Amino acid sequence: xxxxxxxxxxxxxxxxxxxxxxxxxxxxxxxxxxxxxxxxxxxxxxxxxxxxxxxxxxxxxxxxxxxxxxxxxxxxxxxxxxxxxxxxxxxxxxxxxxxxxxxxxxxxxxxxxxxxxxxxxxxxxxxxxxxxxxxxxxxxxxxxxxxxxxxxxxxxxxxxxxxxxxxxxxxxxxxxxxxxxxxxxxxxxxxxxxxxxxxxxxxxxxxxxxxxxxxxxxxxxxxxxxxxxxxxxxxxxxxxxxxxxxxxxxxxxxxxxxxxxxxxxxxxxxxxxxxxxxxxxxxxxxxxxxxxx
Amino acid sequence: xxxxxxxxxxxxxxxxxxxxxxxxxxxxxxxxxxxxxxxxxxxxxxxxxxxxxxxxxxxxxxxxxxxxxxxxxxxxxxxxxxxxxxxxxxxxxxxxxxxxxxxxxxxxxxxxxxxxxxxxxxxxxxxxxxxxxxxxxxxxxxxxxxxxxxxxxxxxxxxxxxxxxxxxxxxxxxxxxxxxxxxxxxxxxxxxxxxxxxxxxxxxxxxxxxxxxxxxxxxxxxxxxxxxxxxxxxxxxxxxxxxxxxxxxxxxxxxxxxxxxxxxxxxxxxxxxxxxxxxxxxxxxxxxxxxxxxxxxxxxxxxxxxxxxxxxxxxxxxxxxxxxxxxxxxxxxxxxxxxxxxxxxxxxxxxxxxxxxxxxxxxxxxxxxxxxxxxxxxxxxxxxxxxxxxxxxxxxxxxxxxxxxxxxxxxxxxxxxxxxxxxxxxxxxxxxxxxxxx
Numbered sequence: 001x002x003x004x005x006x007x008x009x010x011x012x013x014x015x016x017x018x019x020x021x022x023x024x025x026x027x028x029x030x031x032x033x034x035x036x037x038x039x040x041x042x043x044x045x046x047x048x049x050x051x052x053x054x055x056x057x058x059x060x061x062x063x064x065x066x067x068x069x070x071x072x073x074x075x076x077x078x079x080x081x082x083x084x085x086x087x088x089x090x091x092x093x094x095x096x097x098x099x100x101x102x103x104x105x106x107x108x109x110x111x112x113x114x115x116x117x118x119x120x121x122x123x124x125x126x127x128x129x130x131x132x133x134x135x136x137x138x139x140x141x142x143x144x145x146x147x148x149x150x151x152x153x154x155x156x157x158x159x160x161x162x163x164x165x166x167x168x169x170x171x172x173x174x175x176x177x178x179x180x181x182x183x184x185x186x187x188x189x190x191x192x193x194x195x196x197x198x199x200x201x202x203x204x205x206x207x208x209x210x211x212x213x214x215x216x217x218x219x220x221x222x223x224x225x226x227x228x229x230x231x232x233x234x235x236x237x238x239x240x241x242x243x244x245x246x247x248x249x250x251x252x253x254x255x256x257x258x259x260x261x262x263x264x265x266x267x268x269x270x271x272x273x274x275x276x277x278x279x280x281x282x283x284x285x286x287x288x289x290x291x292x293x
Numbered sequence: 294x295x296x297x298x299x300x301x302x303x304x305x306x307x308x309x310x311x312x313x314x315x316x317x318x319x320x321x322x323x324x325x326x327x328x329x330x331x332x333x334x335x336x337x338x339x340x341x342x343x344x345x346x347x348x349x350x351x352x353x354x355x356x357x358x359x360x361x362x363x364x365x366x367x368x369x370x371x372x373x374x375x376x377x378x379x380x381x382x383x384x385x386x387x388x389x390x391x392x393x394x395x396x397x398x399x400x401x402x403x404x405x406x407x408x409x410x411x412x413x414x415x416x417x418x419x420x421x422x423x424x425x426x427x428x429x430x431x432x433x434x435x436x437x438x439x440x441x442x443x444x445x446x447x448x449x450x451x452x453x454x455x456x457x458x459x460x461x462x463x464x465x466x467x468x469x470x471x472x473x474x475x476x477x478x479x480x481x482x483x484x485x486x487x488x489x490x491x492x493x494x495x496x497x498x499x500x501x502x503x504x505x506x507x508x509x510x511x512x513x514x515x516x517x518x519x520x521x522x523x524x525x526x527x528x529x530x531x532x533x534x535x536x537x538x539x540x541x542x543x544x545x546x547x548x549x550x551x552x553x554x555x556x557x558x559x560x561x562x563x564x565x566x567x568x569x570x571x572x573x574x575x576x577x578x579x580x581x582x583x584x585x586x587x588x589x590x591x592x593x594x595x596x597x598x599x600x601x602x603x604x605x606x607x608x609x610x611x612x613x614x615x616x617x618x619x620x621x622x623x624x625x626x627x628x629x630x631x632x633x634x635x636x637x638x639x640x641x642x643x644x645x646x647x648x649x650x651x652x653x654x655x656x657x658x659x660x661x662x663x664x665x666x667x668x669x670x671x672x673x674x675x676x677x678x679x680x681x682x683x684x685x686x687x688x689x690x691x692x693x694x695x696x697x698x699x700x701x702x703x704x705x706x707x708x709x710x711x712x713x714x715x716x717x718x719x720x721x722x723x724x725x726x727x728x729x730x731x
Contacts, residue, residue, distance in 0.1 A: 043695075045389040046412035062729075129554035131491070132563075151555025156710050240498050243557035244707030259383050261696040262408075264390075 031275055037268035044264035055269035066270070069241075069248040072160050073229060073277075076249065079164045080171075080228040084221060087172060088213075091179035092205055105180050108173030116170070120237030123166045127152035153239055156246045163247055166234050171227065175220050182216040183209060218289045225281050229274065250274045340628050341370045342635060345388075345395035347381035349618065350584035351450075353650050358642050362635060369631060389414055394623040396632045400447050402438035402616040404694055409621075410441045416624040417444040421637040430644060430658045434686065438616035448640050449657035451617025453579040455509050455600065455689065456679060462594035463490055463574040471596075475510065475542055475603040478575075482551035485574050492549075494573035496564025497556040497709050500702035505613070506577045507543050507705055508689060509600040513607030514539040518687035524727065525692060531723035540716040542603055543705070547712040557709050569595070579689070580676050581617065583654040595672045597679065610682055615689035616657065655680075693727070700726035 038055055042048035059066050094101045111119060128134030129151045130141065137149040152162040186209065194204045210217075232251035235241060241248040241256060248256075250270060258267025346355070352375070359371045374395065376384060381399070388394050394414050400406040409415050422428045422445050428436070432452060439447040457478075459471055467488045472478040482492035496502045511520055515535050523529040553559055553567070568576035571591030576582075577600070586592055599609035620639060622632045644660045647653040653660045654673045664674050693701070704722045708714060 043408055044386045045408040045414075124558070127558075131554055132559075151558065154555030154558040154710065239558055240500075242498060242500065242703075242706055243710045244703050246710075256699070259379075259386070261699040262386070262694070263696050 034268045034271050034275075037265055038272045040265040040268075042265040043262045044258070045262075048265065051265075055266050056273075059266070059269055059273070065245045065248060065253060068245055069250050069253040072247060073231065073249045075160060076164055076167060076231050077225055077228040077281075079168060080224045081221070083168050083172065084175060084217075084224055087175035087220075088179045088217070091176050091183055092209060094176070095180060095183050101180070105173070105177055108176050110173065111170045112174045114170075116233035117237050119166065119170050120234055123162075123169075124153070124238055127162055129154075153247075154243055156243055159239060159243065159247045163234055163238060166238070167228070167231060170234070171224070175224065178216055178220050179213060182213040186212050218285075221289075222282060222285050225285065226278050229278050229281060250277075337368045339368050339370070340631050341372055342397060342626075342628060342632050343372045343374055343395040344397045344399075345374050345381070345384065346376075346399040347378040347618070348375050351647070351652055354643070354647050354652050355639075357646050357650070358639050361642065362638050365638075369635070371635065385409075393625045396623055396626040396628060397636060398621050398623060399450075399618050400621045401618060402447075402449065403688060404692060406439065406447060406619075406621070407441065410446050414624060415446045416622045416629055416633065417446060418448060418622065418633060418636065419445050421633050422448070424637060425641065427637060427641055430640070432657055432659060432680075435616050435657045438688065439619050439621075447619035447621035448636060449616045449619040450640075450643060451581065451619075451655055452614070452657040452680070453581045453617050453655055453689070454612040454614035454679060454683065455505055455577065455579055456597050456612075456676070457600050458568065458576040458578065458582070458595060458597050460568070460571060460574050460591060460594050461596050462571070462591070466490075471598055472601050474601045474605065475513070475546075478601050479545050479549045479551070481574075482546065482549045486550045491553060491567065491573040492551040493546075493575045493577065494564045494567040495552050495556050495577070496559045496561040497552070497706055498558055499561045500699075500706040502561070502564070502578070503705045503709065504698065504702040505579065505689065507539065508687070509577065509613045510542055510603055511536065511539040512611060512613055512687040513600065513603035514542065516606050517608060517611050518685050521687075521692050531720045531727065532717075533720075536723070537716045537720050538604070540708075540719045544708055544712045544714075544716065547709055552709065557706055579615070580655040580679075583673060583676060584652075586670065586672065587651075592670055592672065597672060597675050599679065599682070608684065610684035612679075612683050612686055613689050614683065614686045617655075619657075653677075694730060696730040697727050700730065 037048075039050060039052055040048040041051045041054070094104055098104055114122075125133065126135045128137070130137045130149065134152075136152065140146065140148050150158055153159050190208050190212075191204055194200070194208055199207060230251055231249050232255070235247055235249055235252045236255065239247045241252045245253075251274060254267050254270035254274065257263045257270060344359075349355075355373070359373065363369060363371060375381075385394065385398060385400070389409060389412065392414075394409070400409065400415075406415075422436075427448075431449070435449055435452050436445060439445060439449060457472075463485070464471060467484055467490070469481050469484055470477070472481050485492040495506070512518055520529070520533075520535065524531065553564070556564075565576070565578070565582060565585060567573045569582075569585060569589035569591060571594060580597075589595065600613070602609065620636050622629060622636055626632055640658070644653065644656060644658040647656055648660050648662050648667065651667065651669060653664070654669070654676050664677060669677075701723055704719060704726070708719070
């Protein structure tokens with residue numbers, strides 16, 4: 001506290017306390033209660049029975065659907081991680097080669113502000129079978145690839161990938177924007193100096209852009225992974241987890257268990273697993289990035 | 294700088310457009326509050342009752358009865374809290390978990406309302422049922438689905454049965470007869486498919502729609518109602534030959550190509566509207582779909598008939614039928630007596646008002662009057678006739694608990710993408726799910 005505002009600890013506390021309380025009440029408290037609920041055999045109504053960790057034992061040892069949903073969730077995380085470098089590349093290229101780049105970035109950003117229900121229905125119209133006017137299948141037929149046509153989101157072999165593409169499309173613009181603004185923030189002098197030293201294009205990107213947007217790479221990776229772990233809305237709108245749980249992810253399975261099957265305790269166990277996964281992922285990523293810092 | 298501003302402007306414009314679009318659709322499904330317009334001086338204290346209901350498509354009827362009641366009881370205000378069915382059920386469960394329901398709530402019959410009764414959240418309604426002969430207005434048997442420990446906990450507004458809806462014009466187009474047996478149903482489906490017409494519109498994204506269809510097959514193959522009850526009583530199980538045969542029949546229909554391509558991703562209203570707009574030859578669903586008839590493009594071609602027999606077994610006078618949504622009163626409310634009085638008034642006037650408003654199909658009470666003269670469509674009159682043919686009833690989905698039904702429906706959903714699963718394996722999955730969720 002050299003100069004400027006002198007703020008005592010008490011003042012700090014006064015200012016932090018209200019939002020801290022709200023945070024504890026709305027985030028921390030529900031997490032704790034759902035951990036408690038996860039140890040109950042409870043339909044959500046009436047009497048609950050305490051059963052210890054039985055829900056978790058069933059989850060990990062007997063429940064095939066849980067493993068499917070876990071696998072799908074990790075699949076989404078994996079593809080999201082592949083998407084990140086692509087968004088960075090696009091941001092670099094747009095920044096360098098496109099003159100009115102802000103317009104382009106705004107266009108990329110549109111899917112983010114669209115409601116997931118709209119996005120889901122839109123993509124359903126693309127994936128539908130020809131008999132229901134599916135755009136993708138129509139294109140395949142008109143280009144002579146008739147044998148490739150499929151009911152993309154109803155066919156177990158393609159359904160989850162079809163959903164992943166929608167999810168990737170939806171968040172694409174958001175991460176491009178993040179990187180784009182970060183790159184814009186790099187002073188031009190650095191690039192000029194590099195050019196004098198003979199570093200241009202890719203070389204400059206590698207030695208200037210990458211290190212200087214490092215903090216954005218860190219934050220966007222965490223956001224992306226946690227967002228992918230929580231994937232829910234697109235799945236619910238487009239397939240509801242079907243056909244026969246093939247596209248179930250942890251959160252959709254949690255929703256179905258809690259509110260359709262009325263196994264509230266079991267659903268809470270699933271949500272506890274999800275919270276833990278997010279937590280572990282965040283810790284691991286923070287550790288990993290610390291090396292680069 | 295200018296570029297940054299244009300970015301902000303574009304973003305803001307899109308935000309605004311989508312916000313407006315969201316508001317626009319919100320009006321249809323959002324909460325509707327109806328305050329009493331009456332300023333009359335009342336002798337008694339003002340009472341506000343909340344009615345928690347799903348959007349039923351019958352709002353004209355309930356609005357009228359509520360307005361009439363408020364006119365007669367100036368001190369009472371009925372506040373309607375209407376959500377779509379899924380959200381309504383979630384809200385009920387949330388309220389129940391907190392220990393208090395709204396004053397008047399709409400519930401479903403059987404196993405679905407049992408938890409509320411067991412938790413002591415609902416008030417018995419036997420006294421208003423015996424008042425003014427209200428009990429005699431109901432169809433026979435229908436009240437039983439809401440009875441627990443010999444007490445009546447809800448009064449039904451809807452009574453639904455499952456039937457085979459078909460498009461007369463499309464059958465004439467390919468020169469086929471309406472199927473009387475399941476085997477004919479499979480054959481005619483193949484015919485329609487060859488002619489490039491969708492045989493049966495289903496909406497298997499909602500897995501219960503396949504469950505409903507399968508329930509009818511099972512009831513026929515079983516020779517009548519009672520299979521699920523036998524299972525619950527421990528007399529039979531899902532390895533039963535009749536059950537296995539029913540699954541085989543169900544797979545036959547799927548293999549015949551009777552349903553939409555990619556049916557497991559078809560939303561409920563998409564599937565329903567494909568039939569209502571004349572794109573599909575048949576549809577198997579509950580009679581509650583009559584609420585959607587006013588907007589059906591092909592309504593004049595649509596007809597209904599009994600579900601066909603399977604392997605020559607079953608009576609067509611047996612129906613998969615289910616008591617539908619019902620009014621119940623919270624036992625924890627501040628004005629329980631007033632709420633009960635309202636429910637009594639509501640049910641007393643429900644048949645009459647429904648009849649006048651072209652909405653009397655599939656209600657749980659008797660209606661007096663000539664439907665034709667009132668301008669009811671041919672299809673609606675046919676449905677009403679089906680109700681008079683009921684001899685025996687298999688309750689739809691009301692006996693197994695939510696987790697078991699859901700698991701069974703998902704097992705069936707799998708058959709739509711893989712109809713070659715051995716019926717015996719399906720039976721095993723059914724039995725396992727039943728035992729795991731007992």
